Amino acid sequence: MIIIHAVIHIDLTKQQSFLEEIETLIHASRQESGNISYNLYKDTEREHTFTMVEVWQDAAAVASHNTSEHFTSFAAKASTFLVAPLDIKAFDGYLLKS
Template sequence: MKIIQATFYIKNEKREDFLKDVLPLIQSARLEEGCLKYHLYESIEEKNQFVMVENWENQEAINRHNENPLLKQLFANLKEYVEKPTDLTISNKED
């Protein structure tokens, strides 16, 4: 299993735009073949800090997900939304 964790630091004035892009993406991703888990969490300590946690069966599932038009839309708009660069971690979990 592949685990992706992305931490987004969103500008306060772009919060609603970010959520408009990300919520449909979450719904779509959960229906994709190979998606085991896809959740967005907001920090209770840092307003507008969001953590996306994704679990995928394998790299092939991630590769297919990377072609999702909603993901591409989020990536295209992300530079307008963020205060600082996104922290991204990808790891493997052996069964």
């Protein structure tokens, strides 16, 4: 399982546009084969910061997502919303059996 955290710092004046655009990305990404979850969270302390938490079945699912039309379309528009580079971290998740 691959878990991705993408911290997104946006221009406050463009927050509504950002939320509208990312809604399309979230909906389409959740429909992808290999997607376990895809959720956006708003930081409670920083008004302009969001974190996308993605969980994928494997690296192949992530690679497919990264070349999907909905992802590349959003990525092409992302710079109009951002005030800082994305901070992306990927984790290899596994479950421990008790």
